[in-house]
Amino acid sequence: MLDGRAPTSSVPLSAEAWSTRALGEFAVDLGAAHLAVGQAERAAELLALGLERCQWPYRGRVQARADLVEAVLASRGVRDEVPRAALADPPIEPQERAGADTGAAYARLRAMLAAAGTRADCVEDWLPASHLVSPWQRLRSLVAYGRYCLAHGDRAASEPALTEGRVLARLAGTPGWRKAIDACLAGFGASDGPGWARLSGNDREFVRLALQGVTNARIAEAAYVSERTVANRLRQIYALLRVRDRKELMELAEMDPPGWLSGNG
Numbered sequence: 001m002l003d004g005r006a007p008t009s010s011v012p013l014s015a016e017a018w019s020t021r022a023l024g025e026f027a028v029d030l031g032a033a034h035l036a037v038g039q040a041e042r043a044a045e046l047l048a049l050g051l052e053r054c055q056w057p058y059r060g061r062v063q064a065r066a067d068l069v070e071a072v073l074a075s076r077g078v079r080d081e082v083p084r085a086a087l088a089d090p091p092i093e094p095q096e097r098a099g100a101d102t103g104a105a106y107a108r109l110r111a112m113l114a115a116a117g118t119r120a121d122c123v124e125d126w127l128p129a130s131h132l133v134s135p136w137q138r139l140r141s142l143v144a145y146g147r148y149c150l151a152h153g154d155r156a157a158s159e160p161a162l163t164e165g166r167v168l169a170r171l172a173g174t175p176g177w178r179k180a181i182d183a184c185l186a187g188f189g190a191s192d193g194p195g196w197a198r199l200s201g202n203d204r205e206f207v208r209l210a211l212q213g214v215t216n217a218r219i220a221e222a223a224y225v226s227e228r229t230v231a232n233r234l235r236q237i238y239a240l241l242r243v244r245d246r247k248e249l250m251e252l253a254e255m256d257p258p259g260w261l262s263g264n265g
Helices: 020-036 040-053 060-075 100-115 135-151 155-171 175-187 201-211 216-223 227-241 246-255
Strands: none
Touching (some): 020 040, 020 060, 020 175, 040 060, 060 135, 100 135, 135 175, 155 175, 201 227, 201 246, 216 227
């Protein structure tokens, strides 16, 4: 988190002298570090492992749950795949979120779950009412909100949040987060044009079939994947191209078609 580099550590295959709690907390910290540098899929695996090992009230569990939901939504885009360990099972007791920082993490958790599959309203919904929240926790909420808006094609809403996040990363002594924020913005492109060139070969085939009116079920058969995988991938393609559905995808293809769609590139 400090230097913006991907973690090289891993959870030991054998716990040996580690206590269950120590192993769980190490997995949670390692998962948070992967999330900081944008490795959401690996972060989700580690955070889920950590929460499975930490089935008791302690101050870091609320933060870990919020990080896990963010990691799953960032890597898969669907709430249905959020592990039960990240949801209110067991419930988060009021005393667990009594502090300002844990309250901030809890607010972020609730906002992400409420907004899953829809467009987020505003950054204030992701932050606690208290003005006592630390710069570190506000940074986490701003980055989560900014990433979510980018994933849903709303760059206009994400940029102010991520810009403030870069300032807070300096104040909180975590310059690595500034690199992560810059990489996050760069990953979604700085131009206002469509992101046709950033689609992979499989993504382009999905787009071709979608534009031909082929159903998700038929696309799944053709690609030898599940229908859920097709739905998730199309949702990510829509976000990358900044469209909401197939109708807008067709409109974009008519107004600004890529060369590869007609076989010219």
